[in-house]
Amino acid sequence: MKTVKTLVSSIAYACLLASSVSSIALAAECSGTIRVLAQPRDGLTLLEDYKDEFAKLSGGASFEIDYLNENDRRAKTKADASTIGKYNVYYVDEANIALFASSGWVVPLTDYYPSEYDYADFDPGRQKVATYDGKVWFAPITGGGDLMVYRKDLLEAAGIKPPTTLDELKVAVKALHQPDKGIYGIALRGQRGSGANVWRWMPYFKGFGGEWFDGSTPKFNSEAAVKATETYLDLFQYSAPGTKTGGWDESTGAFTSGQVAILIESTPLVGMAIDPKSSQVAGKVGYLPPPTPLTGGGYGHGLAIGTKANADDASKACAGLFIAWATSKENEQRRLEANQFSELNRTSIMTSETFAKLYGPDLGQALADTGKVTAVNFWQSPLWPDLGDRWGIILEELIAGSRTDIKDGLNELEGFAKDLVARSQ
Template sequence: MKKMNTLVSSIAIACAFFGGSVHFASAAECSGTIRVLAQPRDGLTLLEKYKDEFAKLSGGADFKIDYLNENDRRAKTKADASTIGKYNVYYVDEANVALFASSGWLAPLQNYYPKDYDYADFDPGRQKVATYDGKVWFAPLTGGGDLMVYRKDLLEAAGIQPPKTLDEYVAAVKKLNQPDKGIYGTALRGQRGSGANVWRWMPFFKGFGGQWFDGKTPVFDGDAAVKATQTYLELFKYSAPGSQTGGWDEAVGAFTSGQVAMLIESTPLVGMALDKKSSQVADKIGYAPPPTPLTGGGYGHGLAIGAKANKDEAAKQCAGLFIGWATSKENEQRRLAEGQFSELNRTSVMTSKTFADMYGAALGQALADTGKVTAVNFWQSAQWPDLGDRWGIILEELITGTRTDIKGGLDELNGFAKDLVARGQ
């Protein structure tokens, strides 16, 4: 690995005290097994091939990764982190980092993440999502923002340039909508849920200047939320069939099957759209950042240091060393070589010649550009899923027409939020 000698030398020198700067434990202190609780990811499985490399780097340490599906992983991580602390490293995501950090179940990552592994190289959007209360809590394994993906052939035939503003996007969606030919202007998510319809609605809300709270007072029933909802509902008139009650799978499936002209979705979409085995439009797509003023919906999953299992500074340093190695440029280059598109997180990798040769330079540039406008759109709170899911129900009712009063729905949500905050105090 790059800078192996430097790292090994650093590890071999134990500091007399911990004064806030990063230092590494001695090789002997890293000779045990680092236990990791995660959900299945190809990038983590790939690490198993290089256990000898990590052992050499750390002075003899091993690692063992236990895998659970997403829901079970979240439940077990919460139970373990809050009680016995069996695991040194946890796989966490944007939905639970606020709870874990505020509860003291994690150690701040950058106190122990080796500087040689260059945390600043991660995509800016991933860094934002990994940050809570001014501190970084995990190193990204997967994540993204939003990209506008479009059918070049359809835009060219209609004489439309890729939209740069939301007004241009709405106009293009209307013009490109040809249901009699099986082509729809766009595809959205109508299915209820904080990670479904609300996730796709939030870039409109934040782009129009909305915010969730002013201190502890909910303030999302104003003009920004109303305008965001009106715009979202307007676009649904031109959305592919099935998307009114569908989620990610339905929206992305409609695009890759050739039914959709333009789509704004999370960046892993691109890997699917470019896969000729599953996409009918692999040779016809272009990419750009979301049209202004939309913000990209930032999300991320990654590795964090458990506070309970790592009972002293030496143990935390070893956990940090494992995380640094697991998310290093070298291991990300290995994931790139394996075609693991959704597990690329580093700017240096996504703008590399190897990436350009595999996916095209235009995609690398689009990803770099969208990283600059990616934002944390959701409320960073342990109570976010409750609030987001409640709005998801109301929003689905507005999309399907069983509810028509936008402002009334938002006022109802505001009241729910006040009760939610009061219960949490």
């Protein structure tokens, strides 16, 4: 990316623009093309219609976004960021930010993110996921925590109040379970994987006080892990058919098709559940934060500044300006008006009158409340996918019944973790 003119000391930013654009511009004007590697998202596609706006804001720069599916995007970003550095901006996520940050492939975002764009306005849970080793590395383009969604009609008919504690959840799930009528108390994830069954198990583990490591020493072979696993297995008695070997699609599909009374899942589910085009239970759905003491499973995808393609501070500042504009309040407002629910990340947007008119008065508050209990449940390490996937295999075996000794499974995982850490040193 070519940059022109000068960068004043401490990268000062000056107010320029009016109308719907934030009145912010870099003291160093940008030109040329900012190259972005991302995976397809409606919220990014929307930006293509406003290239002239960004050109005016930046002093002449354009941008070009190359899209790849998730797995290919992860592989190519890793390859590019570690070698030639063709891209100024990378789309990263919670699964790889520890690797990118610890390897020096991206730079701390807020060093080059104009303060006027109000990073603090992002949902608190998404800010936590974007933070590694005490520094912020990306601006969210999608993400969330967990919400408990429930069938208001089924709970009201049974005289059950929406549960706010785990003990109340257990009672409600059992009482609402009517398989002879095609209604199941809950839907969980049994499919192996750090982002599948382990993802849904972790809120119980963290809620009971579990921790993965003390320094480099595994400490997850604990009473918290045993209790979390026992609770997860107990609830599986009331889980919808197909979920013992299923993941996100099976659990959310069971809810939106009307088979499930209560579901705790990632927040994009809500957009599906309340949309008549994708849900048979639209108009019957209530939502609350996860029951205490469960934490929300924080995740996030967003835009980060590449190190190699941005050789000087002026280039990094231009990439930072693009990221700030792409994730700005103005562009989030456009995503809201386009009904791109899963692409909304800012508190000011989710608590706005427009949001309330589109999605009802209660959802914005529920999202704000769940943001407060959203946590980074996974081990923030480049080694996490290996450890999480290994536990996913063991947990799947426990769910399926081919393995019955929880403590033995955790002992096996601890041995795997020790070898994994030793090999990395």
